[in-house]
Amino acid sequence: MKRVALWVTYEGTSFSGYQVQPNSRTVQEEIETAVSRIHKGEQIRIHSSGRTDTSVHARGQVVHFDTTLAIPADRWPKALNACLPDDIRIIEASYVSSDFHSRYLAVKKEYRYRVLLRQEGDVFRRNVTHHVPYQVSISRMQKAAETLIGTHDFSSFCAANTSVVDKVRTLFAISIEQDHDELVFKLVGNGFLYNMVRIIVGTLLEIGAGKREVNELSSILAAKDRTIAGKTAPGTGLFLWKVSYAEPIFSELY
Amino acid sequence: MKRVALWVTYEGTSFSGYQVQPNSRTVQEEIETAVSRIHKGEQIRIHSSGRTDTSVHARGQVVHFDTTLAIPADRWPKALNACLPDDIRIIEASYVSSDFHSRYLAVKKEYRYRVLLRQEGDVFRRNVTHHVPYQVSISRMQKAAETLIGTHDFSSFCAANTSVVDKVRTLFAISIEQDHDELVFKLVGNGFLYNMVRIIVGTLLEIGAGKREVNELSSILAAKDRTIAGKTAPGTGLFLWKVSYAEPIFSELY
Structure with missing residues (x-):
């Protein structure tokens, strides 16, 4: 075998x-x-x-x-x-x-989330991006995102209907890059709770749009309450990008 | 009105x-x-x-x-x-x-055709490319394509089930560019017959793969017979890219 x-x-x-x-x-x-x-x-x-x-x-x-x-x-x-x-x-x-x-x-996981920033949607990317027709400030989101790096209880960023007890996870890195008319969020951590990436992105977009303050994330984390964080961003923009193990198991292309 | x-x-x-x-x-x-x-x-x-x-x-x-x-x-x-x-x-x-x-x-139309050149297909591009898992020579196809530029009777490159009588069209330009793991065919003409782009691309791919000679296109054109040309490439790779009029009707983005 x-x-x-x-x-x-x-x-x-x-x-x-x-x-x-x-x-x-x-x-x-x-x-x-x-x-x-x-x-x-x-x-x-x-x-x-x-x-x-x-x-x-x-x-x-x-x-x-x-x-x-x-x-x-x-x-x-x-x-x-x-x-x-x-x-x-x-x-x-x-x-x-x-x-x-x-x-x-698995010792490390990377997720990416693609946001399409333009007035009207794109027929060719409708299934692989989240279409955002309003203005967002990337620098506001980047500044806010730094708060999330490190080891935290991410209960506020976990869908309520989950059976997982330990909600402490380590986020190694989070970045937001502009690529033409898209924003690409990259999140690397030791593990992710149910809907965690989508709730983080949803909350950051609300901060980017000015609906929430840049410094709100520490109090959201501290609350350990899903209802305090922002909306869950749609699944269409989310990609399970890479899973890492102590030893690489695939070629360099992975 | x-x-x-x-x-x-x-x-x-x-x-x-x-x-x-x-x-x-x-x-x-x-x-x-x-x-x-x-x-x-x-x-x-x-x-x-x-x-x-x-x-x-x-x-x-x-x-x-x-x-x-x-x-x-x-x-x-x-x-x-x-x-x-x-x-x-x-x-x-x-x-x-x-x-x-x-x-x-309409005085000018541009079509583009995307070919995905790799061993296994790509789940994210399966509907917007034609997947070709075999080797093709771009230079062979480029050389062959030049034969098609100009005004010709394109009967050999027109689906048999058409009611159009005049099959003379002018192809202003045809180019084949490599973009990472894709080939992009760009065809600009004063008009295109039914399936014309797909039959041209299908025939060029056969030339690129070495199944036909580089200089075969003149005799294919001369034959005015659909059965002499290559296979019709699938619709998935084809894009109606741009339609031009004597005066532009949209913004520069078009």
């Missing part, structure tokens, strides 16, 4: 999120179906670095599963892609040690 | 093309429905610079219609976009003279 890790990309638009649920099209089910087909119908469970919600995308999702097949690592992507719908693509596969776990051994 | 011209963009993926047809979602019907709503239900016919097929996109489609409403030009996009689905966006509106016609007065 050998353990395989996959670098998975998907466009989240037509999925009811990552995790399997009845009567819904999910990323996990599509991958499990493809993996099972390669194993002549044998049911094989795949494990991921974490779930993503409806309409959320992945540029660098990592999943793993165990196999008895002796397929060379570089043949897995082609074999699986032939069985997968075209909104999921496997970019690389790598054999990892039998104690590797895509979720438990 | 005043005539309004609109700069229209759409992502063609979820449309059965531009032109109205029964029991199908079309760009024309969506725009006519939106225009009629603004006119309190009055049926208003819109005219376009030309049709596009299923899955073909428009960055710069031009349509026009007549109105009795006294709406300032810069208010039309907002008003119409509020009634339109988000895969169609009106970018600009302009009042034009009553003898303007988006189709008959």
